Amino acid sequence: xxxxxxxxxxxxxxxxxxxxxxxxxxxxxxxxxxxxxxxxxxxxxxxxxxxxxxxxxxxxxxxxxxxxxxxxxxxxxxxxxxxxxxxxxxxxxxxxxxxxxxxxxxxxxxxxxxxxxxxxxxxxxxxxx
Ligand SMILES: Cc1cc2nc3c(=O)[nH]c(=O)nc-3n(C[C@H](O)[C@H](O)[C@H](O)COP(=O)(O)O)c2cc1C
Numbered sequence: 001x002x003x004x005x006x007x008x009x010x011x012x013x014x015x016x017x018x019x020x021x022x023x024x025x026x027x028x029x030x031x032x033x034x035x036x037x038x039x040x041x042x043x044x045x046x047x048x049x050x051x052x053x054x055x056x057x058x059x060x061x062x063x064x065x066x067x068x069x070x071x072x073x074x075x076x077x078x079x080x081x082x083x084x085x086x087x088x089x090x091x092x093x094x095x096x097x098x099x100x101x102x103x104x105x106x107x108x109x110x111x112x113x114x115x116x117x118x119x120x121x122x123x124x125x126x127x128x129x
Contacts, residue, residue: 001096001129002062005071006030006083008037008045012071012100015118018125019069030057030072032082049075057082067113068094069129074101078108096129 001023005016013029020027032055036045048055062068068090072083079087087095092111098118099106105117116126 001025002064002066002068003027003071004030004059004062004068004086006032006057006073006080006086008041008073008080011123012073015098015100015123015125016069016071019071019129022125022129028060030059030082030086032057032080045080046076048081049078052078052084053081054085054088055081057086059086062090062094065094067096069096069098071098071100071118074099074104074106077104078106098126098129 003016003020003023003025005012005027007013016027035041070086072080093113095112097106097112097115100118100123103119105119106115109115116129
């Protein structure tokens, strides 16, 4: 298992860290070079997500054929832009998709190995991975 994550406020990073420790691998961060902090960042993030925009992510390229666990926050019901680009580049068939959110489940679920929604204020790494 390879572990990749994108985070704004640290929840997805924490889950990625738990899974990485369990699998004894490094959790790799996907960055996009943007500042999404604050209320201005929040509004911008909602807008780009709603428009289904992609942003080239900055991350260490995956190697080999091991499945990729991808942990990220749901933004406005969908993928953050750098996560959208990562999924396009890597291919859904290689990804176990692990969205974190306050309440929403991911709607765009087809083609992934599996989707495991982590919903609500108390979330933990899924036991089955
Ligand atoms: C821009 C933005 C949009 C969000 N949209 C949703 C949403 O549509 N549904 C939901 O349940 N939570 C939404 N959230 C909450 C996050 O998905 C949730 O807090 C997530 O676990 C944060 O992960 P992170 O700490 O790794 O960034 C949104 C958060 C942000 C910043």
